[in-house]
Amino acid sequence: MTNRKVVSFENIKVACKNCSLSTLCLPMGLSPEDVERLDTIIKRGRPYHRGDHLYRGNDKFHSLRVITSGSVKTYTPNEDGGEQVLGFHLPGELIGLDAIQDNHHNCSAVALETTAVCEVPFSQLESLSSLMPSLQHQMYRLLSREIGQETEMLTLLGKKSAEERLATFLLSFSERFKQRGFSPSDFFLSMSRHEIGNYLGLAVETVSRLFTRFQDEGLLQVERKHVQLLDLPRLYDIVQGTDSIKSNQSRV
Amino acid sequence: MTNRKVVSFENIKVACKNCSLSTLCLPMGLSPEDVERLDTIIKRGRPYHRGDHLYRGNDKFHSLRVITSGSVKTYTPNEDGGEQVLGFHLPGELIGLDAIQDNHHNCSAVALETTAVCEVPFSQLESLSSLMPSLQHQMYRLLSREIGQETEMLTLLGKKSAEERLATFLLSFSERFKQRGFSPSDFFLSMSRHEIGNYLGLAVETVSRLFTRFQDEGLLQVERKHVQLLDLPRLYDIVQGTDSIKSNQSRV
């Protein structure tokens, strides 16, 4: 019990200026003094465990959240008890932006593994951004980027084949892991096949079959949640729609 | 030639404070003095004709635009020459928000009919919003609303049947026309069947067949672009997924 203090959450608090994620996060592009000011409003609480909710649809909105470690799934519960997965979020990513519009959450966010976050009380952020044009600018950029990302997702769901969807999904993680200093070709996915399928508008079975097919084609090696991408160029070809593994399939 | 002046575009300029759309638009929630200040940066140019581009993907971004009359389609040209329609925009709606992130347009916007817009130079808007907290707040809200709307579209494309998609589409227009003081049940769609299908992730033929089926079921009356919604409650049922016209189809 005495060693509790050593790992107490107070001790793991980190300031933005010392945070490795600051180049991906709100402080991006801010002067050191501005980062200090931003830091004063940020709250760092205890980690969430797998399955814990950061917030739920209909909760009153008070803070944006930045993932600092772990990963988070956002989703909207839909009428008939099911859910639509809206995104998977990695360290450095800001969530809750959709709640600004009417001051309450429209979707839910749940930790997929042990996850730490910074909370950014929005009313304070708003006041601060009035005083700090660079912060205001960064907020506009982040909101706009979110819109752009959702737009890409619309294109994916509107037009792309199952194969293109999964390849896009895998490469998105590849790139995001790489940005964060991890291997772009060897990583663990923290979500289930079911969640992947839901996110991509595919049935679980289709996702499972695609993993198998991609593996048979030598594009990747998969062992449950552990994925190793073996042929990134080919995966990029698939995303573009300029390549398909089907031809090879039928040749065999 | 002499009567040119009478209808010259100079004469149709309108200030925000006199504009019927101000409750839907940027000035929403601003004090009269703030609206005046906002008005000073807004440019009102000559109308676009059907097929004219307001901007194209890759254009440098300088202004947000508010539709004041007519309608606009936004789309991303994709690799293989095709396009993905991202949205249809009616008077009062703000477009170009996705371009803030990196100062250039990622999608194109084209007039579907004779269309007038207000241009809002973004750098000026940004400066002004630093000075006017209520304007900043409104910007955050509008950006967040856009995110929320795209989220709804993700759910539509990820899970809904063709029938649910078209019903959702029609009711979206119904509500938006109603907000603008037009009939919610009798309107003209300015886009082609092809564009509707593209937007909803459906083939043209499917859209055409659905219109026919909806008409046969007495849900609506359609004559090319002229649509009359005859049974709004039933259409809402279809959107919820709690109703389907298929049962009736097979009964006949």
Add this chain to the structure above:
DNA sequence: TAAATGACTTGATCCTGATCAATATCATCT
């Protein structure tokens, strides 16, 4: 260590909506 539970995989079949093909209708433009 066994049983139970949940996640994943694999196979067989079905169905929605895509694609292909043939008109039909509309909007321009001389």
Add this chain to the structure above:
DNA sequence: AGATGATATTGATCAGGATCAAGTCATTTA
């Protein structure tokens, strides 16, 4: 008014991926 090309409708067929149904594997619980 008639010719032309775009747009829309309708029909027939096809296929991608969903659904249904077992079965396998992994992890937790007892």
